[in-house]
Amino acid sequence: MAGTVKYACWHVLGAGAIGCLFAGALQRAGSPTTVLLRAGATATGITVAVAREGATRRVELPVSTAIQPGHISHLLVTTKAQDVCTAVMSVGHRLDSSSQVLLLANGLGFAEELRASLPSPVYYYGTTTEAAYRRDPSRQNAARREIYHAGSGITRIGRPGISTPPAWFEQWARAVQPSTWDPAIEQSLWLKLAINCAINPLTALHRCPNGDLARPHLAPRVANLCEEIMQVSAAAGYAEATANLPARVAEVVTATAANRSSMLQDVLAGRATEIDYITGHLLRVAVRHGIAAPANEALYRSIAALAH
Ligand SMILES: NC(=O)c1ccc[n+]([C@@H]2O[C@H](COP(=O)([O-])OP(=O)(O)OC[C@H]3O[C@@H](n4cnc5c(N)ncnc54)[C@H](OP(=O)(O)O)[C@@H]3O)[C@@H](O)[C@H]2O)c1
Numbered sequence: 016m017a018g019t020v021k022y023a024c025w026h027v028l029g030a031g032a033i034g035c036l037f038a039g040a041l042q043r044a045g046s047p048t049t050v051l052l053r054a055g056a057t058a059t060g061i062t063v064a065v066a067r068e069g070a071t072r073r074v075e076l077p078v079s080t081a082i083q084p085g086h087i088s089h090l091l092v093t094t095k096a097q098d099v100c101t102a103v104m105s106v107g108h109r110l111d112s113s114s115q116v117l118l119l120a121n122g123l124g125f126a127e128e129l130r131a132s133l134p135s136p137v138y139y140y141g142t143t144t145e146a147a148y149r150r151d152p153s154r155q156n157a158a159r160r161e162i163y164h165a166g167s168g169i170t171r172i173g174r175p176g177i178s179t180p181p182a183w184f185e186q187w188a189r190a191v192q193p194s195t196w197d198p199a200i201e202q203s204l205w206l207k208l209a210i211n212c213a214i215n216p217l218t219a220l221h222r223c224p225n226g227d228l229a230r231p232h233l234a235p236r237v238a239n240l241c242e243e244i245m246q247v248s249a250a251a252g253y254a255e256a257t258a259n260l261p262a263r264v265a266e267v268v269t270a271t272a273a274n275r276s277s278m279l280q281d282v283l284a285g286r287a288t289e290i291d292y293i294t295g296h297l298l299r300v301a302v303r304h305g306i307a308a309p310a311n312e313a314l315y316r317s318i319a320a321l322a323h
Pocket of ligand 1: 028029030031032033034051052053054093094095096098101102103105119120121122143144145146147148149277289
């Protein structure tokens, strides 16, 4: 007799665009999935509507809040980088050494902060090139999320030094397609950081689509940023990952020419940006290795100043 498949029960912390996209996919694929809202939320469930090319798929998801009890076995974290620590700490009482925590926010640096405060869970790290945004930016209705799935991409997940995926990964990869287990996740996350450093802050500062970075007035600035980023990368042990950085950045600029970077979208919407965990992280590593990165530093200061 065939055994019953035991599905991992996921809690999703960060019920925004990416969180709802993945929560819906996990629930539809059979993994019981609960959305975690901030303490004080009164909704008992939410409807996630994911639209793509004229079709909309709806899924109902149960809700829990940070202050509620109950062990969390599998936690997907999809807040913005600057919210990761506060958000995960808010459910820290529900996590233990058997809890599997997958951090999928963009940028680097928050994981170290989190592990220092909450060392017991088993942490996994990921990056995705899926693209989604909330269509209900006013966020009036807490019980409903309207998500537009703007583009397909790949989701890479890993845990440094671990080449074999954990038991839950097979189900995950069936739900979130395509997903790949990445034994070199640190290199992948660094490359993503390097590309983001070269593209996001400059587009946010000039309020331009990604494609404008190929224009003569901005291309030399991108080249300058890349040169500094490659120096810092080499000192930090990521020379190989960023060996072709200018070409990789040019590819992304061309492929996403009409897109507004997430940092530009945040600036235009008056929201906090992830700069502290993108260029800010690069600069912290640069300081650690005694490397000057003046172009990146100037850009960091300009973007950080926008928040005030
Ligand atoms: N969207 C994309 O296409 C995309 C693609 C690749 C990577 N990413 C990365 O994925 C991450 C999430 O992006 P996103 O676009 O999905 O952001 P988002 O739509 O702003 O979603 C973030 C969610 O986190 C919630 N949150 C923040 N602090 C919380 C807390 N303490 N407790 C509970 N919930 C909390 C926010 O709630 P409130 O609404 O109440 O503030 C919001 O719903 C970012 O790092 C982004 O760079 C996004």
